[in-house]
Amino acid sequence: MRYPFLLILAVYTASANATELTFELPDNEKQCFYEDLEQGAKFDIDFQVIAGGNYDVDCFVTDPLNNMLYQERKKQYDSFSHTTTMKGVYKVCFSNEFSTFSHKTVYLDFRTGEDDRLMPDMNGVTALTQMESACLSIHEILKVVSDSQTWYRLREAQDRIRAEDLSERVHFWSIGETIILFVVCIGQVLMLKSFFSEKKANVATST
């Protein structure tokens, strides 16, 4: 009776875990995420900057003893993989401290574990039938398709935000320039007229 319970526990703790988060990082701020990992666990970090400023962010990953496992400055997107050598809390931080007024939107994908069991197998080491292995390979390929879709969605979001910014900027600059045009034109005429009026008055007083 105990064995199935222990097996469940073992399967559950070894199972894959993935967290995808998209968050906004205000200027001059740092945001850190922590994960408690076992020794020998493999984790993957993918991040991408979707919006804001120059589309770049500082990122660093530390292990429980505060050693830098990965440190990059002003990166737009990157991937990082690591197999843990000790048990503890691993930290991944994003910093927008170099930017004074642009807040960034960052996408983070943190994946841990490798096992992707569908349901607890009592005897997970038996050979799969042809049907089962075909289904498993379809599943793996569909996961790749889904990841690729996510990649395209993020690139499209970035381009769309840039295009919308451009549209806004064109609109406001055009209105601003037209106003400036009118102001400068009328201002020039008035100033010229004022020069001649003064001179006339000066001429009148000097003679």
Add this chain to the structure above:
Amino acid sequence: MEMKAVVSSTGLMLLFAWLSPSQALYFHIGETEKKCFIEEIPDETMVIGRYRTQLWDKQAGSFLPSTPGLGMHVEIKDPDAKIILSRQYGSDGRFTFTSHTPGEHQICLHSNSTKMALFAGGKLRVHLDIQVGEHTNNYPEIAAKDKLTELQLRARQLLDQVEQIQKEQNYQRYREERFRMTSESTNQRVLWWSIAQTFILIITGIWQMRHLKSFFEAKKLV
């Protein structure tokens, strides 16, 4: 006896699956600080979020395992900035919503408990796990409910995955259309404003000349 073991272990599995995330990513949040996450999803997609909060104990110098009386307010907005969920949950919570419009949904969490200021020095640890689309399906539960073999369950999973991919493709088409409209509107704006500004420039130039000419003629300088 074998059956009983299977059922009870499946039950335990479901229990573990339902409990708040112990292995999820966590972050620190201040007292009344609001943390927002964006989920860009197609329509008719289910999203399940689970969180667990821990309060910082100044005396012990560590985080308490769980504190009753802490609350988190969860607010979810759809792409049109309309609030679709705004509820107060306890220190451990689970929230679910299904999107009806495709686009960027915003999930915001903030703690509005005043206890923290008194005891904690303002630090709260939040474990968060958000699952979208076919990841929300609890396959062991489905297998137990419909009594499926592993192969049938795998087929069900493949169906869900493919359905989600199809939804994402439709959403991509919708996004491309929006992007195209934005680009075309920028193109239009650039074209018309350039023409308008050139026109205004010429008109004001002519007006200036004529006005100044009549001004100088009036002043008998020309």
